[in-house]
Amino acid sequence: MKKIQIAGLSALTIFGSLSAVNAQSATTDPVGYTTVTCLANSDTIVSVPFLNSTDSISSSVSGSATADGTKAEFTMSGVSGLTTDQYATLYYVRFTSGTLEGNVYQITNNGADSVKIELNGDASTDITSGDTFKIYKFWTLGSLFPVGNDTIEESTGNLAFQRKSSILLPDNTSDGIQHAPAATYFLKSTGWTNNSNTSEDSSNVILWPDTYFIIRHSSLVQSATTYTATGTVDTHAKxxxxxxxxxxxxxxxxxxxxxxxxxxxxxxxxxxxxxxxxxxxxxxxxxxxxxxxxxxxxxxxxxxxxxxxxxxxxxxxxxxxxxxxxxxxxxxxxxxxxxxxxxxxxxxxxxxxxxxxx
Structure with a gap:
């Protein structure tokens, strides 16, 4: 089993191939970073191996979940006073115990002490009182690569010959193999936009934690850039x-x-x-x-x-x-x-x- 190097009390410092093996105990989830070189005029296939713990919540299910079509709603134990829908769309529930342990579900709505999640084909009866969970914020194009970042070179316009770096999201919904990307996005000085709808603000396009994306540098990018992922290390067992x-x-x-x-x-x-x-x-x-x-x-x-x-x-x-x-x-x-x-x-x-x- 690998040991993880801890700097201070709660920072996981990761260098190169992450082969460091010195360890100390920590009382909070470690944080850290990884780096990947993105070659010019090339595709780099990467992911975000860290959690975005912004406004995260740890709680458990109180009572029974209520089915609502493809969704389920349940009360959160010990949580109250939330603003309506402050965790909607850009946050997800990840169960840390119970039948659905390890599974991730996007939050569609929330009340003062409850959340509603998209079940993705699972059953609301799989959620039982006492199941523990955490709420995390999705990484998005805008949060991972804001305007002015060092990884993505900003395009000078919407036309193909003006595009420098793009993010391609894979197609995990179509049948078969060797799919074309599901969507392509590029960054301008005004923010992220969609290749198929250049008037659309795509800054809040979410990046699911269990899939990858492609950083594509076009021939307009003259030198390699560095993709640095930072965040909280997932220490849960499953x-x-x-x-x-x-x-x-x-x-x-x-x-x-x-x-x-x-x-x-x-x-x-x-x-x-x-x-x-x-x-x-x-x-x-x-x-x-x-x-x-x-x-x-x-x-x-x-x-x-x-x-x-x-x-x-x-x-x-x-x-x-x-x-x-x-x-x-x-x-x-x-x-x-x-x-x-x-x-x-x-x-x-x-x-x-x-x-x-x-």
């Missing part, structure tokens, strides 16, 4: 990441690991949790689930994966070296990956329970 499947072919899931350290494949708990179907052999027609990794050190847009891994039921295997053992291959901090799920009989969503190695 994060649940949904993985979609379908009945008539493979399904790509564009995900990230919410941990600010490098992680070995055999530390992912992906196969061990039953979330990753092992292959029956090394040949292409025997492959089942696959894990695709991208190299941010390669200068290119629309990159092909640099590595594809599968599991043979005993250990991880590199597609390019099927006789080797890839258990200790590294997924870098802040890196996005694709989990390509093999078809299933029922097309059900499978939840990957990821636990920290620190």
């Amino acid at each position: 994060t649940s990441i949904p993985l979609s499947t379908r009945t008539d072919g493979p399904q790509d899931n564009y995900v990230s690991i919410p941990r600010p350290i490098d992680v070995k494949l055999n530390e992912l708990n992906l196969f061990e949790s039953g979330s990753f179907t092992p292959s029956t052999g090394n040949l292409s027609f025997q492959r089942r689930d696959q894990l695709l990794v991208f190299d941010n050190g390669v200068q290119a847009q629309r990159k092909a994966p640099s590595k594809i891994y599968f599991h043979n039921g005993t250990n991880w295997v590199d597609n390019g070296n099927v006789t080797g053992n890839a258990d200790e291959a590294i997924i870098k901090a802040s890196q996005g990956i694709i989990i390509r799920k093999y078809q299933t009989n029922d097309g059900a969503t499978i939840f990957w329970n990821n636990t920290p190695t620190y």
Whole structure:
């Protein structure tokens, strides 16, 4: 198990590959940062492996949840006096105990002592009195990359030849594999806007904690920039990441690991949790689930994966070296990956329970 370096009482200081191992006890959740180099005229696939603890709340469910179509509403124990909808839309509930432990749900409304969440297909009956949870604020384009930041070069206008840096969000809703981005945004001196609607203010576009995004520098960007992610380290024992499947072919899931350290494949708990179907052999027609990794050190847009891994039921295997053992291959901090799920009989969503190695 890796140890995390603590500076002072509550700051997690992360350098380079995050291999520092000195540790001291801390009484609050540690905070820290990671850095990734974003090459010029290239795509960099990244995530935010930290929590945004702005206005966060820790509480528990009081009484039974009430169903309202696709939503559920419940009372928060020990919380009162909230302004109506002050946590709506830009905040989410993450359960820290109970049946839904580790799951994330966007808040649609809140009252003085209650919240209503979008269930994403789950049942309100899965929420029971006493279940603990935390409320966190989503990272947004504007909060992560405000005007004048050092990562995203501001475009000089709306036309294609005036665009410098863009953020591309992956498509996690369409069936199949190798999807085009769901949306593209770029930053001007006046703020973020949508590639398909340049009059739209996109500063509050949310970045989900279990997926990645792409920083694309166009050919107008002359030199590399640095993406620095900062925030609170997630120390909770369980994060649940949904993985979609379908009945008539493979399904790509564009995900990230919410941990600010490098992680070995055999530390992912992906196969061990039953979330990753092992292959029956090394040949292409025997492959089942696959894990695709991208190299941010390669200068290119629309990159092909640099590595594809599968599991043979005993250990991880590199597609390019099927006789080797890839258990200790590294997924870098802040890196996005694709989990390509093999078809299933029922097309059900499978939840990957990821636990920290620190």
